[in-house]
Structure formats: structure tokens, C-alpha cells
Amino acid sequence: MATIALDAPHHIRDLALADEGKRRTEWAERSMPVLRQIRERFAKDRPLAGRRLSCCLHVTTETANLMMTLRAAGAEVALCASNPLSTQDDVAAHLVRDHGVHVFAIKGEDNETYYTHIAQALAFGPDLTQDDGADLVGALHMIALGRLDDLAGPIRAMVEGMSADERTALVAKVEGSTEETTTGVIRLKAMAVEGILRFPIVAVNDSLTKHMFDNRYGTGQSTIDGIIRATNTLLAGSAFVVAGYGWCGRGLAMRARGAGAKVIVTEVDALAALEARMDGFDVMPMADAAAIGDVFCTVTGNIHVIRPEHFRLMKDGAIIANSGHFNVELDLDGLAGLASERREVREFVEEYLVNGRRILVLAEGRLINLSSAEGHPASVMDMSFANQALAAEYLVEQTGQLDKAVHRLPPAVDAEIARLKLAAMEVAIDTLTEEQVTYLASWDAGT
Numbered sequence: 001m002a003t004i005a006l007d008a009p010h011h012i013r014d015l016a017l018a019d020e021g022k023r024r025t026e027w028a029e030r031s032m033p034v035l036r037q038i039r040e041r042f043a044k045d046r047p048l049a050g051r052r053l054s055c056c057l058h059v060t061t062e063t064a065n066l067m068m069t070l071r072a073a074g075a076e077v078a079l080c081a082s083n084p085l086s087t088q089d090d091v092a093a094h095l096v097r098d099h100g101v102h103v104f105a106i107k108g109e110d111n112e113t114y115y116t117h118i119a120q121a122l123a124f125g126p127d128l129t130q131d132d133g134a135d136l137v138g139a140l141h142m143i144a145l146g147r148l149d150d151l152a153g154p155i156r157a158m159v160e161g162m163s164a165d166e167r168t169a170l171v172a173k174v175e176g177s178t179e180e181t182t183t184g185v186i187r188l189k190a191m192a193v194e195g196i197l198r199f200p201i202v203a204v205n206d207s208l209t210k211h212m213f214d215n216r217y218g219t220g221q222s223t224i225d226g227i228i229r230a231t232n233t234l235l236a237g238s239a240f241v242v243a244g245y246g247w248c249g250r251g252l253a254m255r256a257r258g259a260g261a262k263v264i265v266t267e268v269d270a271l272a273a274l275e276a277r278m279d280g281f282d283v284m285p286m287a288d289a290a291a292i293g294d295v296f297c298t299v300t301g302n303i304h305v306i307r308p309e310h311f312r313l314m315k316d317g318a319i320i321a322n323s324g325h326f327n328v329e330l331d332l333d334g335l336a337g338l339a340s341e342r343r344e345v346r347e348f349v350e351e352y353l354v355n356g357r358r359i360l361v362l363a364e365g366r367l368i369n370l371s372s373a374e375g376h377p378a379s380v381m382d383m384s385f386a387n388q389a390l391a392a393e394y395l396v397e398q399t400g401q402l403d404k405a406v407h408r409l410p411p412a413v414d415a416e417i418a419r420l421k422l423a424a425m426e427v428a429i430d431t432l433t434e435e436q437v438t439y440l441a442s443w444d445a446g447t
Ligand SMILES: NC(=O)c1ccc[n+]([C@@H]2O[C@H](COP(=O)([O-])OP(=O)(O)OC[C@H]3O[C@@H](n4cnc5c(N)ncnc54)[C@H](O)[C@@H]3O)[C@@H](O)[C@H]2O)c1
Pocket: 181, 182, 183, 184, 211, 214, 215, 219, 243, 244, 245, 246, 247, 248, 249, 266, 267, 268, 269, 272, 299, 300, 301, 302, 305, 323, 324, 325, 326, 367, 368, 369, 376
């Protein structure tokens, strides 16, 4: 790979793709009425004027709409990918050409380039960061703690080129950060418990208008979409194994059932397993499900959920995918150790031959919905990114007042986003009568 200058204004596949990116970004915009309203207000109020934002998010049409909202608010913005396979190159081109966003992302980039792009987003010198998986915040804290050996090579190289004062200034400049996903929030809460957070975080994932809708309905639909686009498999009549019955797993199980599959859930949490069972799904350990499943998908946020002892039991032609944040849920090194042969049989489908049986792994175990499909539909990202935009504004409003901890957006923000979304969907609801308000606030009425 040619050396990429850290201060290059952008690093993308091809600027000539911008027209297509613009067309598709406008298509997503139609389904993002809440974010659109926030953008209109931001264009007047300019709440992020003078701030530099570095964002590490999936570079999709929906993210493009968020970037346009941050720009309307007056921010200078750098954007790198939060996954090497999720970048839409045409969208990257559109953001660079038409919105002055410094994009560092190329679909299918190797690890070296991926981390070089993260280094470029850090070198941008952010006042605020937005993460999807805590890559930027994680790197900033490794720098703050002097744990340079724990940094990926290109980031370490950048930091080694800086003086001690410059490193301190880089971290000290950051006023706060927002985090999009469950896995990132878990990491940040672990940092808060260790007492090492250097600035406040807003956990966007903890907003109800985020995880109840994005994780459940967004992941549910787009994961099925990704599996079908990668394989064109028929789900009706298949045995579909969902590992993890959290917000994502609930949505995925629901949509797989809707497509006619017999759904099996695996869990480690008794409450989640009980809920899955009472929602009407079979629940069993992966060791039992392995021999039955036709399609497997992990959504746990955990490591090595499907391992060699499971792969050994699988049927010929079993399809294996992951929709959890990191590509660690499938033990692919373990699978490679079992396999006598390995080859790509179709885009996004790698076949491993294990004891004469073909095991089909999709998208190298990376987020399937963003690898072989387009990620969540814009309509659901409308609420997630409304939270992101308002979280950036909130961090600026609260400068110097928030603890160095992981915070939620105030519940009133959740309620307002839900209200705006319902209004956009032309759904009306009842309001409390005065009598009902009084009744709900009293303890002695109605007994
Ligand atoms: N694909 C996407 O676009 C997308 C969107 C949102 C979240 N995510 C990611 O998906 C993952 C899950 O998110 P969530 O919001 O559903 O989390 P969650 O915490 O609500 O649910 C995770 C569930 O997995 C279970 N689990 C943990 N280890 C397990 C194991 N070994 N076997 C079976 N079950 C196990 C947990 O008990 C829990 O019920 C996270 O990594 C998150 O970041 C992906």
C-alpha cells in the first residue's frame, strides 16, 4: 500500500462515483423526516459552529444524512469507517465532493488501511467524536495512558511522530463523544468502571428510540436481507438458528419466522431464554442446535459463540453468518484448522470443507447486513441518527458540566424523537384528560 499522508483531505475509492452517491443519499433522506427537521433547526441555530467532529461510523447513505446535519450545524467533519466492508464508495465520494466532509474510507480496505483511516480521523484534531464500536475513543485512551503497544500499527506510527505535549493536547481537546452500538457502550462502561475515562460519553444506544427500533427492527430486517442477498437461499422450511436473544436477536428471530423458517434460539441468559421460549421459539444449547440448523446467525456481542466443536456437527451446506458488531463471534481460525479445503464459491460466500461437508461462511464473519446488504433501512436510522445529532448538541450545551462517565440522553429527548417520528408517520395518539392526569398523580383516588 502506498503511504497515505495523515493530513490528506480525504482518501476514498473514486470521486467520479459522487453522482450515484448523491442520488442514493437523497433516496434515504426521503425516509428520514426527523433528522431533516433537526437539520433545518441546526442550520438556523448552528449549535456546532467552530467544532471539529471526527466520526467513525458505517459510511452509508443514512450516515451521509447525519454528516449533512452536522455540517448544517456548523461543524467541520472527518469520517472514517467503523468496519472495512461496510463503506459505500459512492456515498464517500458524494460527501467529499458536495458537502466538504473529509472522508477516509474505502470498501474492502485491508486492516492497515482501515487503521490508517482511523489515524487520519484522529489527526483531524476533534473536539467531539462519534463512534460505532468505540474505535476512536479506545485509541484516544490508549494514547492518554501511554499504552502505545496496544495501538494498531498505523495509529502507533502517527502517535510516535508526535511530541508528548502534542499527544496530551490531542486527548485534552476532546470535549466528549457519542457511541452508537451495544458493543461500544459495553466497552465504554468498562472504562468508566476502571475510572480511566478522560471525557464524558453519551451512549446513543441507551436511548429507547435507538435500541428498541434500530437493533430490533433494523437488524432483524437487514440481517435477513444480507443473508438472502449473499446466498439467495430459501428461508421457508429451513431451520434458522439465532444466537443471542437481545434486541437484535428478537428482531432477527421475528423476521426469520415471518419468512417461514423454524427458528431456534441459543442463549446464556435465563431471562432472555425464557422470553424466547414464551415468544414461541425453540431454545437449546448451540451444541444441540449445531446438528439441526440450516442457517446460523450470531448477534450476541460476544466472542467465539460458534466454535470448532459446533462446526464439526453441522450439516452439509450449513450457512453461517454474524450480525454482531465485531467479527469475533465465529471462531473462523478454529474452522480453518478443521477444514481440508477452503475457497470462495460466490461473492461473500466462503466454503470450508470439513469431513466432506461444506460449511458456508458469509462475509468473513463480519456484520452481514452491512457487508452484503445496505445496512438498516433509512426510516429506522432516522431515529438513531436523530439521537446522534442531538447528542452532539447536548455535549456542546453541557460543556464542562458532565462527569467523565457514560450518560444517556435525557428521557425528554427520547419522547420528542418518538413524537416527531409518529407525526411523520401520520399516526395520532390520545392525550391524557385532566382527570386522568390527576388520577395518575394521586394515591387515594379510585380505591
Ligand atoms: N448488525 C447491526 O447492524 C447491529 C445493530 C445494532 C447492534 N449490533 C450489535 O449486535 C450485538 C448484539 O446487540 P444487542 O443490542 O442485541 O445486545 P443485547 O445485549 O441486547 O443482547 C445480546 C444477547 O446475547 C446473549 N449472549 C451473550 N453471549 C452469548 C452466547 N455465548 N450464546 C448465546 N447468547 C449469548 C446475551 O445474553 C444477550 O441476551 C452487539 O455486538 C451490537 O453492537 C449490530
